[in-house]
Amino acid sequence: xxxxxxxxxxxxxxxxxxxxxxxxxxxxxxxxxxxxxxxxxxxxxxxxxxxxxxxxxxxxxxxxxxxxxxxxxxxxxxxxxxxxxxxxxxxxxxxxxxxxxxxxxxxxxxxxxxxxxxxxxxxxxxxxx
Numbered sequence: 001x002x003x004x005x006x007x008x009x010x011x012x013x014x015x016x017x018x019x020x021x022x023x024x025x026x027x028x029x030x031x032x033x034x035x036x037x038x039x040x041x042x043x044x045x046x047x048x049x050x051x052x053x054x055x056x057x058x059x060x061x062x063x064x065x066x067x068x069x070x071x072x073x074x075x076x077x078x079x080x081x082x083x084x085x086x087x088x089x090x091x092x093x094x095x096x097x098x099x100x101x102x103x104x105x106x107x108x109x110x111x112x113x114x115x116x117x118x119x120x121x122x123x124x125x126x127x128x129x
Contacts, residue, residue, distance in 0.1 A: 019071035
């Protein structure tokens with residue numbers, strides 16, 4: 001039996017839930033978007049965050065100081081169980097007042113249940129006072 005392909009509609013919905021989790025700074029909600037044994041590659045030369053628990057821990061750490069988070073995304077492609085998207089986000093670092101803008105890309109692999117089993121991202125940052 002072949003794996004169920006991800007659709008543009010399903011990827012748009014997953015990205016919306018990802019954005020909502022980020023905007024609400026909710027590590028548990030973010031982690032629930034991933035399989036139990038998912039990998040989350042934030043940086044290409046670092047070891048990935050491993051499993052839902054590792055993703056939850058990462059999200060708790062990185063979103064702790066973020067306020068007024070905005071997230072948007074656009075599906076670029078889907079092929080089988082892989083989706084590619086462009087995303088952008090902005091937030092204020094509460095500790096410094098610095099406004100942070102991020103622009104990035106995701107390559108996402110999904111299981112048959114619509115959970116992400118592997119995330120790879122590349123992003124750039126710009127800051128302003």
